[in-house]
Amino acid sequence: MKLTSSLVWLRRDLRVFDHVALHQALLASERVYCVFVYDTTILNDLPRCDRRVDFIHASLAEVAAELQQLGGYLITRHGDPVDEIPALAEELGVQAVFCNHDYEPQAIARDVTVAKALHAAGRRFHSYKDQVIFEKNEILTQGGGVFSVFTPYKNAWLKRLAADPSVLTPYNIEPHAAHFAPPPKRPPKLPTLAELGFEPSNLKELKIPTGMSGAARLFDDFLTRIADYNVARDYPAVKGPSYLSVHFRFGTLSVRHLVRTVLDLQERGGGGEGAAVWLSELIWREFYAMILYHHPHVVSAAFKPAYDAIAWETGPEADELFAAWCEGRTGYPLVDAAMLQINQTGWMHNRLRMVVASFLTKDLGIDWRRGEAYFALHLNDFDLASNNGGWQWASSSGCDAQPYFRIFNPVAQSEKFDAEGKFIRRYLPQLKELSNKEIHAPWLAPRMLSAGYPPPIVMHDEARKRTLERYEVVKKPAA
Numbered sequence: 001m002k003l004t005s006s007l008v009w010l011r012r013d014l015r016v017f018d019h020v021a022l023h024q025a026l027l028a029s030e031r032v033y034c035v036f037v038y039d040t041t042i043l044n045d046l047p048r049c050d051r052r053v054d055f056i057h058a059s060l061a062e063v064a065a066e067l068q069q070l071g072g073y074l075i076t077r078h079g080d081p082v083d084e085i086p087a088l089a090e091e092l093g094v095q096a097v098f099c100n101h102d103y104e105p106q107a108i109a110r111d112v113t114v115a116k117a118l119h120a121a122g123r124r125f126h127s128y129k130d131q132v133i134f135e136k137n138e139i140l141t142q143g144g145g146v147f148s149v150f151t152p153y154k155n156a157w158l159k160r161l162a163a164d165p166s167v168l169t170p171y172n173i174e175p176h177a178a179h180f181a182p183p184p185k186r187p188p189k190l191p192t193l194a195e196l197g198f199e200p201s202n203l204k205e206l207k208i209p210t211g212m213s214g215a216a217r218l219f220d221d222f223l224t225r226i227a228d229y230n231v232a233r234d235y236p237a238v239k240g241p242s243y244l245s246v247h248f249r250f251g252t253l254s255v256r257h258l259v260r261t262v263l264d265l266q267e268r269g270g271g272g273e274g275a276a277v278w279l280s281e282l283i284w285r286e287f288y289a290m291i292l293y294h295h296p297h298v299v300s301a302a303f304k305p306a307y308d309a310i311a312w313e314t315g316p317e318a319d320e321l322f323a324a325w326c327e328g329r330t331g332y333p334l335v336d337a338a339m340l341q342i343n344q345t346g347w348m349h350n351r352l353r354m355v356v357a358s359f360l361t362k363d364l365g366i367d368w369r370r371g372e373a374y375f376a377l378h379l380n381d382f383d384l385a386s387n388n389g390g391w392q393w394a395s396s397s398g399c400d401a402q403p404y405f406r407i408f409n410p411v412a413q414s415e416k417f418d419a420e421g422k423f424i425r426r427y428l429p430q431l432k433e434l435s436n437k438e439i440h441a442p443w444l445a446p447r448m449l450s451a452g453y454p455p456p457i458v459m460h461d462e463a464r465k466r467t468l469e470r471y472e473v474v475k476k477p478a479a
Contacts, residue, residue, distance in 0.1 A: 003096055005092065007088065009097055012100070014056065017170075022034070029096070030179060049201050053196065054193065059214075062213060086117040103292055103293045105296040131248075131255060146290070148399040169256070237422035243347075249382065259282065285385075287389075291385065318366055326339065332456060335410050338352035347381065
């Protein structure tokens with residue numbers, strides 16, 4: 001028997017196509033409303049000028065327009081979802097709330113609280129898998145355990161997909177659009193950024209595509225380059241990545257559509273090695289989501305408990321080193337250019353995320369959690385599972401992480417992946433007169449730098465020795 005009316009709660013799924021919760025609500029209900037809550041428990045801690053809020057705001061405008069085309073409309077609220085969702089459900093008189101899973105510990109706790117409030121009022125709460133292909137316990141070891149090494153997880157993931165390709169079936173919306181609740185005579189207007197307490201960011205100046213249409217354009221463009229991804233992705237001055245990470249974060253794209261498209265391309269003999277490598281990156285994303293779900297302690301502690309015994313640098317000197325890292329004045333051009341990239345654009349090339357994380361933890365000896373928190377504040381595409389997984393990988397404290405004695409040499413990384421210094425010159429124009437050889441280690445240049453670029457705040461070889469000593473604690477058996 002169909003429900004009289006339902007409410008679809010949009011969160012990390014800002015689209016109106018191939019949307020599981022929306023599809024299920026339309027199938028189950030005579031009338032379906034849609035809402036997005038600007039969550040003050042998150043927004044209150046953000047700077048008043050935040051590109052992510054700008055991105056959400058622009059993407060929601062597209063969602064609202066698409067819903068209107070289909071005969072429905074978008075409701076927005078500004079507050080704590082724990083209060084707003086039950087109150088709106090009461091106001092609309094809906095029988096159920098539909099949404100898609102979120103795997104972060106705080107989000108899980110929030111959903112439990114909302115579900116209890118709804119159930120107490122005689123309403124149902126339905127949540128579905130949408131932002132990943134496989135979740136929770138769907139990919140386990142042969143012994144029924146949770147994977148902690150990526151390659152076996154990837155192999156099991158691919159095997160499961162081959163056995164059940166139906167998981168890529170799209171959840172169509174348009175055939176069921178007649179069940180959208182029609183807008184009232186005076187449809188609610190979307191709030192302005194100012195009404196939300198925010199100022200416009202430089203999102204438009206950076207020409208970052210937003211919404212469903214922006215994700216589609218980026219993906220179409222990437223498909224023309226995907227065959228070279230396996231090589232091009234490592235060079236920050238080259239157009240190698242897909243640039244879809246912020247769209248993954250806010251769900252303006254369908255991961256089912258992306259995987260299905262890449263597999264179809266491979267079946268037709270296209271995509272080259274790059275397509276396979278990019279698919280592996282998508283699987284890494286799901287691997288980290290699975291780790292966070294099963295091991296929520298990683299939010300504040302090392303995945304490997306032994307690494308919590310590491311004595312990180314603290315005090316005023318460490319604070320100054322951290323500030324130099326944040327502000328891009330370490331004296332290592334590739335590190336500094338990468339930090340200026342994130343500060344100015346809210347994005348950082350993946351190769352450089354590894355380089356700067358290694359530099360902070362293993363050259364400066366500063367706790368990975370401080371770097372993780374900085375990225376969380378500045379990345380447009382901040383995702384707790386991936387950000388945490390990446391930082392713990394770099395600090396060697398995570399699952400399937402690089403061994404602690406493998407330490408990126410920032411100069412060698414610069415010489416290998418930005419040999420001509422194109423990326424460095426983009427963010428450090430004061431070094432533009434240096435030769436391609438000199439630009440990677442300016443302190444060795446025979447001429448003075450008129451722009452006053454700083455000398456290295458640490459010498460890598462000396463820092464490496466200190467790191468090896470610092471990490472000796474992880475080799476000692478627990479007492």
